[in-house]
Amino acid sequence: MIDQAGIMMAQGSKIACECIQSVNDNMAKSHFHDYFELYYLEKGTRFHMIQDELYSITPGEFIIFSPYKMHHSYGEENVPFKRLLLYFKKEEIDSPELLESLENGTGVYKPDSAAKRTIHQMLLQLQEEQDSPGRYCASYMHSILNLLLVKIVREINFPALPEKRNRIVDIISYIHQNYNEEITLERLARHFYISPYYLCREFKKSTNSTIIQYIQITRVMNAQRMFMETDKNVTEISKDTGFSNITHFNRVYKSITGMTPSQSRKLYKNTRID
Known part of the structure; x- marks a missing residue:
């Protein structure tokens, strides 16, 4: 499947998002980016290999990949899934403390019900602004991104542990x-x-x-x-x-x-x- 958000980043965007729905869309190899990735699962179940650790996520959970972390995702055969992807350059993060937390925070985040709704809504806001940009679009997306990231690091202290090793x-x-x-x-x-x-x-x-x-x-x-x-x-x-x-x-x-x-x-x- 074509990564449209990835193409936008390659073309110079500092923030890019995309909603993708698919089945049997499994990565053949690990990869990494020179920017952050937030992978929010809306539907289905997915497995993610980050470096040499295995994680699984369910709807409402998400993963943050810091730059240069090797990763790939896959799912069980014929199981449909839907996810929101958010890419952003580290230069878009306003606070050095926030940047440090995110750089050390690669892994799965499991928010409670209220946080799930808020985080999902903010991701949808970013997607809507990108698809139908208004005045000061870049400033708007920058502000929403930082509010989203602050909420994540304030309300979810640590990423979840990886799956039991096999x-x-x-x-x-x-x-x-x-x-x-x-x-x-x-x-x-x-x-x-x-x-x-x-x-x-x-x-x-x-x-x-x-x-x-x-x-x-x-x-x-x-x-x-x-x-x-x-x-x-x-x-x-x-x-x-x-x-x-x-x-x-x-x-x-x-x-x-x-x-x-x-x-x-x-x-x-x-x-x-x-």
Whole structure:
């Protein structure tokens, strides 16, 4: 499904929202943004993998993803769902204290009934203003956004804990912690005392991705972050993210991001995150 709000952000918007209704719309790979995302579920049940933690949400609950947090969502087969997405740049947040709370607040929020209604209404207000902008539209959306975020951090102190860990979540955690080393299907199967066939089947069922795809995506996402955050060259980053040679790194990186590592190095050279 096309992410219209994401397109708006790529085109320069500082705040963008979108209401989406779908079924079997499962992400094939994890991704991250350089802006915040608030994912509010109106209908259905969804599972979210954030880094190496698994969360589930039900209607009226929402997740906040801080920038550069790897995540993807999925649901059970043939179960329809409806969600509101809100993207916003950190520069739109007025208070340094509020920004700090949100940066540390990635996870699921479970508001009470009254807070659910208010938060939902404020999200709808943002959507309505975006779709039918009035005078001072940018200022209006900026003000509503900050009121919404203040309400969240004042009334919901901490995000909910992730789901109880299972073997697949432990395997995902292992990949995130060891992506810079050699990881093979056989080695993972031996490490977790399961058969390669069972591992492939259960991993695909839980993540909508193969083991190899997930390892490659994890390595590339971390390579992207290194391009953003360090001055390391392409060869150094290739080694630091577990690729066996520069040719393989170039091929996999371009297949996932649409650009070569050299293009990323040039793009982020003057925009490091300190």
